[in-house]
Every structure is written in structure tokens, then in C-alpha cells.
Amino acid sequence: MTDETDVAIIGAGPAGLIAAEKLSAAGKRVVVFERMPSVARKFLMAGRGGLNLTHTEPLEAFLSRYAEAAPHLAPMLAAFTPDDLRAWAEGLGQETFVGSSGRVFPKAMKASPLLRAWLNRLEAQDVVIRTRAHWTGWDNEGRLTFTDGDCVRAAATLLALGGGSWPRLGSDGAWRAPLETHGVELTPFEPANVGFNIDWSEHFRTRFAGQPLKGVAVMHSSRSVRGEAMITQHGIEGGAVYALSRELRATAPTTIRIDLRPDLGQAEVIAKLSAAKPSDSLSSALRKTLGLSPLAISLIQEHGPPPREPEALAARIKALPIALTSPRGLDRAISTAGGVAWSAVDQNLQLRAIPGVYVAGEMLDWEAPTGGYLLQGCFATGAWAARAILSR
Numbered sequence: 001m002t003d004e005t006d007v008a009i010i011g012a013g014p015a016g017l018i019a020a021e022k023l024s025a026a027g028k029r030v031v032v033f034e035r036m037p038s039v040a041r042k043f044l045m046a047g048r049g050g051l052n053l054t055h056t057e058p059l060e061a062f063l064s065r066y067a068e069a070a071p072h073l074a075p076m077l078a079a080f081t082p083d084d085l086r087a088w089a090e091g092l093g094q095e096t097f098v099g100s101s102g103r104v105f106p107k108a109m110k111a112s113p114l115l116r117a118w119l120n121r122l123e124a125q126d127v128v129i130r131t132r133a134h135w136t137g138w139d140n141e142g143r144l145t146f147t148d149g150d151c152v153r154a155a156a157t158l159l160a161l162g163g164g165s166w167p168r169l170g171s172d173g174a175w176r177a178p179l180e181t182h183g184v185e186l187t188p189f190e191p192a193n194v195g196f197n198i199d200w201s202e203h204f205r206t207r208f209a210g211q212p213l214k215g216v217a218v219m220h221s222s223r224s225v226r227g228e229a230m231i232t233q234h235g236i237e238g239g240a241v242y243a244l245s246r247e248l249r250a251t252a253p254t255t256i257r258i259d260l261r262p263d264l265g266q267a268e269v270i271a272k273l274s275a276a277k278p279s280d281s282l283s284s285a286l287r288k289t290l291g292l293s294p295l296a297i298s299l300i301q302e303h304g305p306p307p308r309e310p311e312a313l314a315a316r317i318k319a320l321p322i323a324l325t326s327p328r329g330l331d332r333a334i335s336t337a338g339g340v341a342w343s344a345v346d347q348n349l350q351l352r353a354i355p356g357v358y359v360a361g362e363m364l365d366w367e368a369p370t371g372g373y374l375l376q377g378c379f380a381t382g383a384w385a386a387r388a389i390l391s392r
């Protein structure tokens, strides 16, 4: 049982592990406590669909993705840049490449080889990782407490406990209670990068759930995002929806519009529809003139009987209204908005209410779209907190 250490890090996700790496490299005794039987489960899950580590867009545009949190994160992202993250991955033997959209991935696409090499490095640096160690708060003497009755005294503590999404992977947001008890200001959790519920007809749901709408533009108020949207049992999800999910969440119930042929202007769509044979059914005409998929054609019909006149039909194809009833729950979201308020930490990410305790990663109150911004934010805040602990 470890009952005393220089630095205790609670949470073995990317934010906690990068801090452990930096602190141990500087000679600190570091113990990482993780409640799950193994580490970095969300990081491994992120690698399932292709681990998007970071993004290559210019720093100003990159920063704007963090919206109101950008001024807080700017110095941290400048100190641990997207290039630094790529260099780090390559230092662990994982070459990276830039995808067509500017997103950065390891060539292996998965997180597991990177994690394996990372854990080897941590072991070589004498980092102790204790799994099945579920932190619950502090005792009267300021020691960290765990569900198995262990108590640990640490000269400095980093909390890197993640948000509240996908709780089965470990980060369940239960840390809110001990922090609230100690007077730490928290903002409510909200789902980020999340799908939305839609009242699909039974016929449409049964036939199309699980199918992607490719190459569409999803529009809401003045914003339009090109990409993919996935039809689900409950509604809609996918990159183009996630990119708008912050504003959709704030205005739900609301209506999005989908442009099914964003590569064509309205006049071109009208011209193509006008060339349809009068003997063709509507479905055949849409398939032959515009190459629309059975899913896209059914989606047009899902909105009510489609007009036959080319002008009115083109208007529907270019801006098909879809009513969203509500966001899906936090447990199904890719990430979490809300958490430890920026006013609760100083510029070193140290909790004002609990000196000597630092916070990093998704548990801080920031959100960003998918595209590598989430992991970059976690690595940058973890590295920043480590630097602050070292300069104590």
C-alpha cells in the first residue's frame, strides 16, 4: 500500500498519464490511481473509429474551436501544441499522418500500440499505477481517501477524472460531490458532440436506422456543416450533427435543414429535375436525375408527400427540414461540457478552494467539436498542470 508520495494523480486517462510522464521525467515520485481494472479505457475507445489525435489548422482557427474557453486554454495550447502532440506520438514509435480534412491520426489508426509504448515509458520512469483504486475525497487530515479504506498523503495532487459521458469506461462524474463539499465552483454537465432525438415514423426507423447520409450539409440558423449524418433508432448523430450540437442543444426542440446535394446550386437541381421523364415515379426521377440514395429519397418523403413541381421539390432537397426533439443523454455523448469552473482554478489549474490540488482534462469546463480538439485539450492541460506542480 502506497501511503505517501510526491504527486498523486487520480485518473489514468490521457490528461493524467501525460502529467505522470512529465512529472516522473523531472524526478518526482508519482503514483497514478485509477478506479477501473485497466487504464485509459476512453482513449482506447476513441481509437476504435480511428484515433484523431489533433488537427493541423492554424493556431488561431484551432483556438476558436474552444469558444469561450479559448482564452483560458490559449497559453496551455501554446505550451503543448498540435506539433508537440504529433512529436510525442512519433517519439513513442507511432508515426502520424494528416487526413484530407486536416485531422491528424497515428498510421496504426488505433490507440492500443500508442498506449502500450506509453505505459512502457511510464514504467521505465518508475511511475506506479494502481488500478481498482476508487478515489472518494479527503479525510480530516487532508489525505486522499479510497473506497477500499486506503488513505494517501501527497505533497501535490492532480485530479484528471474526465467528464460524465460513457460512464462505463470509467469517468462517471461522481467526483462532483467531494469537490462541491470543499466549495469548488462547478458548472452543470451537458452532453457535447451528441446526437439528437427525432420522432421517425416506424417504417423509416426500421428500414434506415444504422445507415449514413453521406456528403450532405447540415444547417442550423446561419451555420452549415458538410459531412456525414447517421440515422439511428432514436434520431440522428454523426460528425456534421456533432459540429452543430452546442447550438442545437441550447435551442432544442429545434429544426435543422439538410441539403442533400450541397455540391449543386438550386438552379442546377431544378434543371436536373425538369429533365425527368414524366412517366418516371418520383423515386425513380430522384434517383436518375440527382443520384439520390433510397435513404435520401425516403427522408424527403418522411417530411410529408413531396411536391412534384421541380422548383418546390428542389427547395425541399436543398433544405429539408428535420425536427429535433431533444439531445441524447450525457451517457451517449462523445464528450462533456461543464465541470470545474474556470473561476475555481488559478492560471496554474490549481483549485483556489484546495491549495495543492490541480485539475486537468475533460473535467474542466470546456468543450470542442470532434476533430482532435478534445485529446489536444486534455494533453495540453495535463502537461500544463504538471509544469505548475514542478514549479511549486
Ligand SMILES: Cc1cc2nc3c(=O)[nH]c(=O)nc-3n(C[C@H](O)[C@H](O)[C@H](O)COP(=O)(O)OP(=O)(O)OC[C@H]3O[C@@H](n4cnc5c(N)ncnc54)[C@H](O)[C@@H]3O)c2cc1C
Pocket (backbone or CB within 6 Å): 010, 011, 012, 013, 014, 015, 016, 033, 034, 035, 036, 039, 040, 041, 042, 043, 045, 046, 047, 050, 051, 052, 053, 054, 133, 134, 135, 136, 160, 161, 162, 163, 165, 166, 169, 170, 171, 172, 173, 174, 175, 333, 334, 335, 360, 361, 362, 363, 371, 372, 373, 374, 375, 376, 378
Ligand atoms: C467513442 C469516443 C470516441 C472519441 N474519439 C475521440 C477522437 O478521435 N479524438 C479526440 O480528440 N477525442 C475523442 N474522444 C474524447 C476523448 O477520448 C476524451 O476527451 C479524453 O479521453 C478525456 O481525457 P481525460 O484524461 O480528461 O479523461 P478520461 O479519458 O475520461 O480519463 C479519466 C479517468 O479517470 C478515472 N476515474 C474517474 N473517476 C475516478 C475516481 N473516483 N477514482 C479513480 N479514477 C477515476 C476514469 O476511470 C478514467 O480512466 C472520444 C470519446 C469517445 C467516448
